[in-house]
Amino acid sequence: PYVDGICAFKDNNNIFYRAKVLEVRRISVAAPIECRVWLVDAGYHQTGVLNQLLRLPQGLAEVPHQAVEVYLCSVKPMDGDS
Structure with a gap:
């Protein structure tokens, strides 16, 4: 895995x-x-260890x-307070 690469987590x-x-x-x-990864379909960050990253089929x-x-x-608040 490399930075900006797509893989399975x-x-x-x-x-x-x-x-x-x-x-x-x-x-x-x-x-x-x-x-540290961004889960591209779930929409949040996750932290783990390297062996949690796996090769993803190209498709x-x-x-x-x-x-x-x-x-x-x-x-802004709905009641107008700032």
Whole structure:
């Protein structure tokens, strides 16, 4: 797996997701290699270890992502308080 690559991510409940790799790092020599991913169909970030990342068949990697990241701006309370 490499940063910005698409792969499968197996979570702690043994559920598989398509994921975009955001970061791969090792904190110390004795520690496992950590990874941070964006679950492209679920729409949230997840942190795990390298062995949770798996190769994804090319056909599945090419399917458009189903989650869209959005940001709210200029949001105000409904009662007019600021």
